[in-house]
Amino acid sequence: MLRVFPKFLNSSKSKFYDEKGEAKLSMTKLLSVILATLLFTTIIPFMDFRAYGSPTAKMYVNPPEIIDSTLVPPKTFDVNVTLENVEDLYGYEFNMSYDSNILTCLYVIINDILDETSYTAETLINNAKGFVWVKVDYCSPAVPITTSTPVDAATIHFRVKTAGASVLDLHDTDLTNATGAPILHDVSDGFVMTVIHDVAVTAVAPSSSWAYEGWLLNITVTARNYGNATETFDVSTYFNDTLIGMIPVVDLPSNEERTLVFTWNTTGLTSSNYTISSNASLVPFELNTTNNVFVDGIVELLALTMMRDVAVTNVTPEVTWAYQGWIVNITVKAENLGETIETFNVTAYYDNVTIGMVTLENMLPHTGVNLTFVLNTSSLLPCHYYLIRAVASFVLYEYNVTNNAYTDGTVKIRIVGDLNGDGKVDITDLAMVSAAFGSYPGHPRWNPAADINRDNRVDIQDVAKVSANFGKTCL
Secondary structure, three states, X not given: OOOXXXXXXXXXXXXXXXXXXXXXXXXXHHHHHHHHHHHHHHHXXXXXXXXXXXXXXXXXXXXXXXXXXXXXXXXXXXXXXXXXXXXXXXXXXXXXXXXXXXXXEEEEEEOOHHHOOOEEEEEEEEOOOOEEEEEEEEOOOOOOEEEOOOEEEEEEEEEEOOOOEEEEEEEEEEEEEOOOOEOOEEEEOEEEEOOOEOEEEEEEEEOOOEEEXXXXXXXXXXXXXXXXXXXXXXXXEEEOOEEEEEEEEEEEOOOOEEEEEEEEEOOOOOOEEEEEEEEEOOOOOEOOOOOOEEEEEEEEEEOHHHOEOEEEEEEEEOOOEEEOOOEEEEEEEEEEOOOOOEEEEEEEEXXXXXXXXXXXXXXXXXXXXXXXXXXXXXXXXXXXXXXXXXXXXXOOOEOOOOOOEEEEEEEEEEOOOOOOOOOEOOHHHHHHHHHOOOOOOOOOOOOHHHOOOOOOOOOHHHHHHHHHOOOOEOO
16 A cells, blocks of 8 residues: 655745836746746656655555464454654654454554653554554754664554454544654555465366367366365356356365365367366455465367267177187177278287287277187186187277267186086086987087087087096086
8 A cells, every 4th residue: 555645835925016006026026936936836746756856755564474374262462553764753643453352452552753751642552443643743952863774663562352353544644844844754564364265276187188179178176275264255167268167165264175076068169279266256365366276277178070989889799608718709800980091900819818909000980890819728627617808909089988988798618518518527518429329510409509510410529528527527
């Protein structure tokens, strides 16, 4: 706060006519006198001589700011009303207002500036209205005070009544010289805070750094209370300068944070880069406002005409069970569902073990292909079920990642000779292979489970394999 009290210049009345009423000056000289009078009475009093002369006198609260969370009731503290760059000072006056709900003024000490003690002092403290008034006049034999260095004119002693914050408003100030004329001076207020108010946004995290037009994008925002008082405030999130949404944060305790989720609907926006930011509204007497705003970065919005999407749409093992050692073909259908040419990998798995991988190069949009993967069951354990699935590798800006993987089901590995799949090779299995003996595909007695070696006929070799494992069991 800056207040200026100009020192007006006084000019004596000029006599332009003699006693007989005749002009004493020529018209030219008369005009010169009039112009000079106007200059000294209307222009010069409002000119700022600070740039050309000595520094302007100052009256200010010292220290200018007290921020201390340990100042809890009924602790006390002092502030000074300080003078600086004064010349020919012979009296001063000020009124300091404060929040009487927060502070109580206990007393005022008038300091002996430069050890000068010849003065009269008047003080008035009104805690009901929240002000303290001080008026000091120097008297003979006091010497007018001149000092360029800071001197404390008065010390005001306060008690903290309630935790909070208050401006120490210095107003109705007056500095006078030995002739009683006002001295030009600047005035600065003070501030005291016993409760630290500081809310902030500490993180802004979009669920993706890119999106397609029309997508709903979640933006997670973290708000924190760095102060020592419970706070209620609003958090607003933006793309560029457009509001996405506002969420109130109610009663956030000191040194705690709260996570907020905003949903950004990109419908109607064009493909471009958008800056995401979030800010916490200011709370009264906020200590640090620089941390109220957090800018995350850029979200790239893509046009649907450039959509990219690869997928596995089907997985088909040729059998749902196999004897250990069988070769099982697995057919996988891969598709490019997007609008651009794509190169990507398709990998087939049993459980989490890779069966094989195929690279599809330059697949045209809206086309598909069937791939065959070969599963060798020699190393697989009998009596176990194996999950069969296939996965297409992600491409940049993939529109839909949920269709990149496809799981068909399971393939069970049987003990060689367990024709009926009951987990054991017994007389039933021998009877079944005997019943199918001599058959082939299309024959009335054909049983593919009896074709142990998969040569499309049931013969003595198949009977021998069942006999060799007779009595084996999964238990």
